[in-house]
Amino acid sequence: MDVHSRDYAARARAILRDEPHVREAVIGATVAFDQHRERAYGEVDSDAWRAWASDVKSHALTNLADYLEEAESRLTENGVVVHWAETAADVHSVLEAVAADHGVRKVVKGKSMLSEELGVNDALERQGIEVVETDLGEYVIQLFGEPPSHIVGPAIHRSLEDIQELFHRVHGTPPHATPEDLAAAARVALREAFLTADMGITGGNFLVAETGTLALIENEGNIRLATSAPKVHVALVGIEKVIARWSDLAGMLQLTSRAATGQAVGTFVSMIHGPRRDGEPDGPEAVHVILVDNGRTGMLADEATWEALKCVRCGACLNVCPVYRQTGGHAYGWVYSGPIGAVLAPALLGLDEGGALPFASTLCGACTEVCPVRIPLHDMLLTWRRRTVEAGKAPATEGLLLSAYAAAAKRPALFRLGAAGLQLLPMAVTRRLPFLKSWLAVHGDLPWSKPSFLRRWKAGPK
Amino acid sequence: MRATLFVTCLGDQFFADACADTVELLRSLGVDVDVAMGQTCCGQPAYNAGHWPEARSIASHTLGVLADAEYLVVPSGSCAAMMRTGYGELFGDDGGRAVAELAGRTFELAEFIVGVLGVDAVGSGLAGRRVAYHHGCHALRELGSREEPLTLLRNAGAELVQWEAAEECCGFGGLFSAKLPEVSAAMADRKLDTLPDPDIVTSADPGCLLHLSGRAAERGGGPVFRHLASVLWEAANGRS
Ligand code: SF4
Numbered sequence: 001m002d003v004h005s006r007d008y009a010a011r012a013r014a015i016l017r018d019e020p021h022v023r024e025a026v027i028g029a030t031v032a033f034d035q036h037r038e039r040a041y042g043e044v045d046s047d048a049w050r051a052w053a054s055d056v057k058s059h060a061l062t063n064l065a066d067y068l069e070e071a072e073s074r075l076t077e078n079g080v081v082v083h084w085a086e087t088a089a090d091v092h093s094v095l096e097a098v099a100a101d102h103g104v105r106k107v108v109k110g111k112s113m114l115s116e117e118l119g120v121n122d123a124l125e126r127q128g129i130e131v132v133e134t135d136l137g138e139y140v141i142q143l144f145g146e147p148p149s150h151i152v153g154p155a156i157h158r159s160l161e162d163i164q165e166l167f168h169r170v171h172g173t174p175p176h177a178t179p180e181d182l183a184a185a186a187r188v189a190l191r192e193a194f195l196t197a198d199m200g201i202t203g204g205n206f207l208v209a210e211t212g213t214l215a216l217i218e219n220e221g222n223i224r225l226a227t228s229a230p231k232v233h234v235a236l237v238g239i240e241k242v243i244a245r246w247s248d249l250a251g252m253l254q255l256t257s258r259a260a261t262g263q264a265v266g267t268f269v270s271m272i273h274g275p276r277r278d279g280e281p282d283g284p285e286a287v288h289v290i291l292v293d294n295g296r297t298g299m300l301a302d303e304a305t306w307e308a309l310k311c312v313r314c315g316a317c318l319n320v321c322p323v324y325r326q327t328g329g330h331a332y333g334w335v336y337s338g339p340i341g342a343v344l345a346p347a348l349l350g351l352d353e354g355g356a357l358p359f360a361s362t363l364c365g366a367c368t369e370v371c372p373v374r375i376p377l378h379d380m381l382l383t384w385r386r387r388t389v390e391a392g393k394a395p396a397t398e399g400l401l402l403s404a405y406a407a408a409a410k411r412p413a414l415f416r417l418g419a420a421g422l423q424l425l426p427m428a429v430t431r432r433l434p435f436l437k438s439w440l441a442v443h444g445d446l447p448w449s450k451p452s453f454l455r456r457w458k459a460g461p462k
Numbered sequence: 463m464r465a466t467l468f469v470t471c472l473g474d475q476f477f478a479d480a481c482a483d484t485v486e487l488l489r490s491l492g493v494d495v496d497v498a499m500g501q502t503c504c505g506q507p508a509y510n511a512g513h514w515p516e517a518r519s520i521a522s523h524t525l526g527v528l529a530d531a532e533y534l535v536v537p538s539g540s541c542a543a544m545m546r547t548g549y550g551e552l553f554g555d556d557g558g559r560a561v562a563e564l565a566g567r568t569f570e571l572a573e574f575i576v577g578v579l580g581v582d583a584v585g586s587g588l589a590g591r592r593v594a595y596h597h598g599c600h601a602l603r604e605l606g607s608r609e610e611p612l613t614l615l616r617n618a619g620a621e622l623v624q625w626e627a628a629e630e631c632c633g634f635g636g637l638f639s640a641k642l643p644e645v646s647a648a649m650a651d652r653k654l655d656t657l658p659d660p661d662i663v664t665s666a667d668p669g670c671l672l673h674l675s676g677r678a679a680e681r682g683g684g685p686v687f688r689h690l691a692s693v694l695w696e697a698a699n700g701r702s
Contacts, residue, residue, distance in 0.1 A: 009641070009642055012645050013644045023648065323631075323645060323649070325652070326645050327645065327648075361635070362634065362646075363510055363599075363635065364603070364635070366630070366631065368603075385512030389511070390512075402508045405507070405508070405520075406505075406520050409503045409505070409519075410519060410520070410523045412499065412500045412502050415471075419471075423475075435637065435640035438643040439639060442643045442647035443673070443676030443677055443679070444676050444677075444680040446476075446676075447476055448475060449476055449477065449479070451478070452474045452478055453473065453478035453482060454497070454499065
C-alpha cells in the first residue's frame with residue numbers, strides 16, 4: 001500500500017483546486033448517507049443500541065486473546081484452515097501458498113478495506129494472478145486504477161459522467177448510458193469472472209468466537225458469489241473483528257447496517273461455517289481465514305488508542321465529517337480516511353507517516369456523535385495532536401508563536417498592547433505574518449474593533 | 463445577581479460592540495455585570511493545537527483572574543466549553559477545586575439567560591425578521607445547548623429559517639483555518655451555499671462569525687452577520 005498521508009495539506013489543496021467535481025460528488029453522497037443513517041437511528045433507541053454495541057466490542061477486545069483462541073478452535077472444528085499473520089508480508093506469503101496449492105489463476109474479490117491496507121491485489125498480481133474486484137464501486141475504481149475514497153462507497157468521489165465515460169471506453173456502452181445499463185454491463189463482465197475464478201477473497205464484518213461464524217454484510221450479492229462459486233474462499237479478518245457470542249451477532253449486523261446505509265440490515269448477510277459439506281450441492285472445497293494483526297496488538301496495548309479497534313467500518317463518521325466532505329478520501333493519502341482514518345493513521349503508520357491526519361479536523365465532534373460503537377473520535381484526535389507536539393514533531397514556528405502567545409496571555413497589559421500593535425500594522429505587513437497570511441488569503445479582511453472592548457471599558461466603564 | 467463577563471480574545475478584538483451589547487442586555491435583565499480587566503484568552507488555541515503546557519499556563523492565569531466570579535458569562539460557546547469541559551481534560555487530576563468550581567459556574571450567554579435567569583423572552587424587536595442561526599460546534603456538542611438561542615430568537619418574533627447546514631461546522635477551528643485555509647474556506651462555502659436568504663445570520667461564537675463573514679466578503683458579499691448578543695439586545699431594546 002502506498003502511503004502519502006504526510007502530504008495531506010497539499011493533496012487536499014490540489015483536489016479542491018483541480019477537481020472541484022469531487023467535492024460536489026462527495027457532498028452529495030455523504031449527505032444522503034448521513035440522512036439515511038439519521039432516519040434509521042431514529043427508528044430505534046439508538047443510544048441504547050450504541051451503548052450495548054460499544055460494550056460488546058469492548059468486552060471482546062478486553063479479552064481478545066481468549067476469544068481469538070476460542071474462534072480458532074471453532075473455525076478449525078468447522079473445517080476452516082486458520083492462519084495467523086502479523087504483517088502484510090505474512091499475509092502475502094499465506095496467500096501465495098494457498099494460491100499455489102490450489103493452482104489459482106484468477107481471484108474474485110469482495111470489498112475488503114483490510115485487503116487494501118495490506119496491498120493484497122498488487123501482491124497477487126506480482127505472482128501472475130488476475131484479480132477482479134466484484135463490488136460495483138470497487139470494480140469501478142479498479143478500472144480507474146485508483147484506491148477507494150470511502151470505507152463503504154469506494155467510488156463516491158466519481159460522478160455518473162465519469163463512470164459513463166469509463167464504461168464507454170472499457171465496455172463500449174453508449175456515452176450516456178443509464179445507471180441500469182452500466183450495472184448490466186458490469187454484471188456481464190463480473191458473471192464471467194465469478195464462473196472462471198479459482199479463488200474468492202473477502203474480508204469479514206464479524207467473527208463469532210462461540211460458533212466460529214464469519215459474518216459478511218453486503219448489498220449486491222457479489223460477496224455471496226465470491227464466497228461460494230470458486231473452489232477456495234480466503235477471508236482476511238482483522239483480529240479486532242472477533243465478538244464473543246452468537247446471540248450478539250444479529251444486533252451488531254443490524255446496527256452496522258443502520259449506521260452505514262440506513263438499512264435495517266444489509267440486503268445480503270452471509271454467515272459462513274466452513275467449506276461445502278458432503279452432500280451439499282455448492283460452496284467452496286476449502287475455506288481459509290487469515291487472522292491479521294498488522295499493528296493492532298500495539299494499538300490494543302495503548303490506553304489512548306485501543307478504543308479505535310471497536311470500529312465496525314460503517315463510514316458514518318466520514319459521512320458526517322465536514323472536513324472529509326470537502327475533499328473525499330484521497331486527500332488522506334492511505335486506505336482509511338475521515339475521522340477514523342485520522343485516528344488510525346498515527347497508530348498504524350506511526351507519527352512520522354500518519355501524524356498529519358489528526359490535524360485535518362476542527363474537532364467539531366460530529367463524528368463522535370454518530371459513531372455506532374461510541375468511539376470518542378475527536379478526543380482521540382486531540383490526543384494524537386498532543387503526542388505530536390510532545391514528540392517534537394509540530395512545526396517549529398507554531399511552537400514559537402504559541403509560547404510567545406502564552407507568555408503574553410499571562411500579562412494582560414502586554415496582551416492588549418500586542419493586539420493593538422497588530423491592529424496598527426499596515427495590511428501589507430499583516431499579509432506577510434505567519435497564520436494571518438493564510439487566513440487573509442481566503443478571507444476578505446480582518447474587521448478589527450477599534451478600539452477593542454476592553455480598551456473601551458478601561459477608558460470608562462458604564 | 464452578579465455575573466462576570468469573559469469577553470474572549472476574539473470578542474474583545476473583533477466584536478467589541480457585541481461585548482458591550484452583552485453588558486447592556488444582562489443589565490436590562492437585572493444582572494450586576496462586571497468585567498475582569500486581567501482577562502486575556504481561555505487557552506483553547508494552544509489546547510486544540512496540542513500544545514498543552516502553553517494551554518495550561520494560559521488557563522492558570524484565567525482561573526486566577528476569574529476566581530471570584532459568582533457566575534461567568536461567555537459570549538462564545540467554544541470558549542465556554544473550553545472552560546467547562548476542556549480545563550478538566552487539560553489539568554486532569556491536578557485540576558482541583560478551582561477547575562471544578564469554574565466549570566459549574568460557567569455559561570454561554572443564551573444558556574445563562576434561559577437556564578440560569580429563567581428568562582425565555584428578552585423583547586419582541588425581531589418581528590418579521592428572517593434569521594438564520596449557526597450552531598457553533600462546541601455550544602452544540604460540548605455544552606449540549608441547541609434550543610436556548612433558538613427559543614430567545616423565536617420569542618423575540620424572529621422567523622427562524624431552515625438551513626440544511628445549520629449544525630455543520632463552519633470550518634474555523636482556530637489554527638485549523640490558518641493551517642488548512644483551503645479546506646477551511648471550502649467548509650465555509652458549503653455553509654454559505656446552503657444558506658437561504660435571511661435578513662441576519664447570527665451565532666453565539668465570534669470565531670465562526672469572523673470566519674463566515676470574512677469568507678462571504680471574500681466571495682463578494684452576502685447577508686448581514688451579527689453576534690447573538692447584539693441581535694438579542696436589539697430585540698430587547700426595540701431597535702431592530
Ligand atoms: S469510527 Fe465509528 S463511525 Fe467511524 S467507521 Fe468506525 S464504527 Fe463507523
